[in-house]
Amino acid sequence: MSTSPQNAYPSPVPAGHVGAVGRGSVLRGKPASSVTILPVRDVSIPKVSLEGISLSYRTTSKAQLVALDNISLQVRPGEFLCVVGPSGCGKSTLLHLIAGLYQQTAGQVFVDGKAVNGPGTDRILIFQELGLFPWLTVAQNVEFGMKMKNIPKAERKEKIQYYLRLVHLSKFRDSYTHQLSGGMRQRVALARALATEPDVLLMDEPFAALDAQTRDLLHDELERIWAETGRTIIFVTHNVREAVRLGDRVVLMTFRPGRVKQEFPISLPRPRHIEEVDVARTAKEILGCLREEINKSIEAEYADEKSR
């Protein structure tokens, strides 16, 4: 690497201070760079707490399938948590549970110490398929959640502008989503989620379908936005490097039934870059553990095919 990755960031944020800036005061907030001391925040209460979460269901062949098995996990306020695991390990299901869109068979999800019962705008999930509304313009998509929260029109207008600028889509406010590229759609989904100002942002493999360059760019933007807004993010991916690039902590899940296999705190300084040696080295270490699980998933797939 000849150039320093630091140069790529418009507003460098001191490592360790990110995520603690301007929470809930996005519009009035001070620029991130002006914060130099660690703000006081009660980190003793986890933002999100999963306690003994299990989910099982019957498949069409009447077999009992355990998707998630006794998962316990704590997420600190303002933490960027990445969850990795082989496909089919239930990591996406886990996000749907936290969002309140699925119902677990055992255990309980707590947000700020309160049990989750159904969806709520304090936790917004960005779906893998995005689920942008094609009958609405970009601005109307961003407005949707605020409308549902009965935020007054003038304030909505202001926030649409703010969040579209945040994701660099101001020029496309009146476009329909099918007129945008994949990376732009991704940013619309991000703006739509952020505009409801959730405490917790749940992201389900959001960048999986993008080309490497767009993905790198969105990594930078997501890190910047996270630093500016101070949200707690739970980010699911199967890409270990991406997880190390973004996360304060990486949680590795096992293949069917999904359990927490191991946790890796990532203390590399921010901003990071996916091509950095340290990122690659850490990713390699985690990948070693993941490999076992991937092999299991492949074996299971072969077994499925044989039994058919």
Added chain:
Amino acid sequence: MKKAAKQIIFYSALIGIWALIAKLHVWPPYLFPPPWGVAEALWAGFKDHSFWIGVVVTMKRMLVGYSLAVVLGMILGLGVASNKFLEETVGGLLVSLQSLPSICWIPLAVLWFGLTEKAILFVVLMGSLLSVTIAMEDGRKQMPKIYSMAGRNLGASGFRLFWSVLLPASLPFIVSGLKQGWAFGWRSLIQAEMIFLSLGLGQLLMMGRDLNDMNQVIAVMILIIILGFIIDGLVFRTMERKLQERWGLVPA
């Protein structure tokens, strides 16, 4: 523009052949009227306001009956789509009822409501309702689940979820059913009016027959075709195209 030119040539040729056959007197004019006779009947009909009244009365019935069908059909369709019990019971009944031509409801409507406006509306309703219901049910089922999940995720629930997410998300899937419902309702209405003799275009058509006035018969038939074309071809097709453009199903 090219398409319009082709159409003008085609229709001119059609009228030309018609005029030629009429001129040759193959059949007597009271059985095969010339185009100018029909044009005269159209002119006279609009001049003495009888056609205007017919068009207004018929369209009013159609709009009222169809609106009723859309509202009821949406409620029924959504109910059937979201409830397993209703789907297995009412759903099957709806499909079998659709095989009943709506003209068959006329005797029942007359006995229930007498020769009144209500009876006619009932026939229109029965003509449109099933198509709209089945379209709504299909639309609700075909609609990608992600939209309702995304809506709930963003804080929508109950009626707002229906109005702001489920309805717009299923529109592309139900618009063809709405169109079909209109077409069925339209046919039922004209049929009912022909039997009922109560103003309207159907009655004008029957009046032409009773007076042995073939010019009027053809004139009213043309009127019915034109009205059907305006609604079907212009209103519904435009709606379909707009929807497809918005959704990116065809290049805008």
